[in-house]
Amino acid sequence: MVRSAAELFAGRTYDGTSIDDLVAHLGVHRNSLYKTFGSKRGLYLAALRWSLDHDLAPLIGRIAEGAGPLEGLREALAAPVTGAGLDLLLLAAAERAPEDAEVADMVAEAFAALDRATGALVRADDDGEASGLATALTAAVLGLRLRARSGAASAAVDQAGAALAQRLDQH
Amino acid sequence: MANVSIDGDNLIVEIEGLDKLWALKSRLVIPLANVRGATADPGISREAKGLRAPGTHFPGVITAGTFHIDGERVFWDVHDATKAVVIELADERYARLVVEVSDPRATVALIERATAVS
Numbered sequence: 001m002v003r004s005a006a007e008l009f010a011g012r013t014y015d016g017t018s019i020d021d022l023v024a025h026l027g028v029h030r031n032s033l034y035k036t037f038g039s040k041r042g043l044y045l046a047a048l049r050w051s052l053d054h055d056l057a058p059l060i061g062r063i064a065e066g067a068g069p070l071e072g073l074r075e076a077l078a079a080p081v082t083g084a085g086l087d088l089l090l091l092a093a094a095e096r097a098p099e100d101a102e103v104a105d106m107v108a109e110a111f112a113a114l115d116r117a118t119g120a121l122v123r124a125d126d127d128g129e130a131s132g133l134a135t136a137l138t139a140a141v142l143g144l145r146l147r148a149r150s151g152a153a154s155a156a157v158d159q160a161g162a163a164l165a166q167r168l169d170q171h
Numbered sequence: 172m173a174n175v176s177i178d179g180d181n182l183i184v185e186i187e188g189l190d191k192l193w194a195l196k197s198r199l200v201i202p203l204a205n206v207r208g209a210t211a212d213p214g215i216s217r218e219a220k221g222l223r224a225p226g227t228h229f230p231g232v233i234t235a236g237t238f239h240i241d242g243e244r245v246f247w248d249v250h251d252a253t254k255a256v257v258i259e260l261a262d263e264r265y266a267r268l269v270v271e272v273s274d275p276r277a278t279v280a281l282i283e284r285a286t287a288v289s
Contacts, residue, residue, distance in 0.1 A: 019257075020214035030218055031241055034267055038259045039208025041283060101287065 001026050003054070006047035010088040014044055014096055045102060048092055052110050055085025063117040070169040072121045076137065077161025080144035081154045090142055090149075114138040122168060133168075140164060173248050173270035175256070175278050177285045182206050182258070184270060190248050193227040193235035199246070199268065207259040209282035211275035216252035221245065237265075245269060258282065 004026050008017050019040060023030050037043040059079055066072030079086060089110055097104040118141070119134030140161075148157045174185045184199040191197040220228065221240025228234050234247040243266035249255050256275045258268040272278045 018214060019210060019212045023214070029241075030212075030215060031243065034210070034257060034259045035243075037208075039257070039279075040210040040212075042208050100283075 001028060002043075002046050002050045005043055006051040006055075006088055009044060009047055010051070010091060013091055014040075041100070044096070045106075048088060048103065048106055051085060051088045052106065056089060056110055056113070059085050060113055060117045064120060066121075069121045069123075070165060072117075073137075073165035073168055074162065076118055076121070076141055077144065077165050078158065080141055080148050080161060081157050086142065086145045087149065090145060093142075111138060114141070137168070172250070173272055175258075175270070175272055175281065177203070177281065180204070182282065182285070184258075184268060186248055186270075190233075190235055190250075193233055193248075195225055195236055196246070199265075201258075201260060201263060203286055205261050205263050206282060206286050207261050208286070209259070209279045210257045211279050212255055212257045212269075213253045215255055215257060215269055216249055220247065234269075243267070 005022060008021060008025055012021065017040075019030060019033070022028075022033060022040070022043065026033070033043065037046060059075075063072045063076045066075050089107065092103050093107045093111075097107045115131070115134040115138050118137035119130050122130060122133040122137065124130035124133055144157050144161055147160075148154060172187045172190060174187055176183045176185075180203050182201045182203055184201070186197050186199075216234065219240065220234060221238045223236060223238050225236055227236055228238075232250065234249050236247060238245045238247055244264060246265045246268045247270075249269055249271045251271055254271045254273070254275050255269055256272050256278050258270070260267055
C-alpha cells in the first residue's frame with residue numbers, strides 16, 4: 001500500500017494527489033487511511049521512506065558493488081533512463097523539502113548516500129575535489145532523470161550518461 | 172464553519188455562528204500532543220458518515236455534530252465540502268474532526284507547523 005502511494009506521489013506530485021486518488025488507487029478505506037497514517041503528510045513520509053529504502057538503496061548498492069569504477073559510473077548514469085527510485089526523490093527535493101523540514105532531512109540524507117557512492121568512483125587529487133565531483137555526479141544523475149522524465153529520448157539520455165562515465169574513467 | 176487556532180500547547184477549534192446549535196458544541200480544546208495530523212480533503216463529504224448522535228444532518232446542506240462509524244466517534248461541521256479539513260486525533264473523545272474552514276491549506280500548514288517534531 002505504501003508502495004502504491006509512493007508511485008502515485010512520484011507520478012502526480014504531493015499537491016496533485018488527493019485523498020480521493022489515494023483511496024481509489026490503494027484500495028483502502030478513508031477512515032483507516034487516517035487511522036493508520038494520521039494525515040496525507042503522514043502517508044507521504046512513509047511512502048518517501050519506503051521509496052528511499054526499496055528503490056534508491058538498491059541503486060546505491062549496485063553503484064557501490066560494480067566490478068570497477070567504470071561499471072559503477074555506468075550503473076549510476078544508466079539509472080536516469082528507468083528512473084527507478086529517482087522520481088519521488090526529485091519531486092520531494094523540488095516540491096516538499098523547501099517547506100517540510102522532515103522531508104528536507106530525508107532528501108539530504110539520500111543525496112549524501114548518493115554522493116558517497118558516486119564519490120567512491122571518481123579519481124581525485126584531494127578530499128575537496130573528490131567531494132565536489134561526487135556532488136556534481138549526483139547532480140548529473142538527477143539532471144539526466146529530469147531530462148528523461150520531461151520527454152528526452154532514452155537513447156539520448158543513455159548516451160549522455162555513457163559519455164560522462166567514459167570521460168570520468170579516463171581521468 | 173470553524174475557526175482553528177493554536178493557543179500554547181493546545182489546538183482550539185471554535186464553531187462559529189449558528190453551527191454551534193447544529194453541532195451542539197461551540198469549542199473544542201485538544202492538546203497538540205494528541206493531534207496526529209491535518210489534511211485538506213474535499214472528497215470526504217461523499218463518504219458514509221455513520222450514525223448521527225447527537226447533531227444535525229441534512230444531506231447536501233449541513234453535516235454537524237457527533238457521528239459514529241466503524242466504532243469511532245467523528246465530529247463534523249461542514250456545509251461546503253470543498254473546504255473540509257480532517258484533523259486526526261489520538262487518545263481523545265473524537266477519533267477525528269472534520270471541519271469546514273475558510274482556508275484549508277493555511278489551516279493544514281498551521282497544524283503541521285505546530286505539531287512538527289523539533
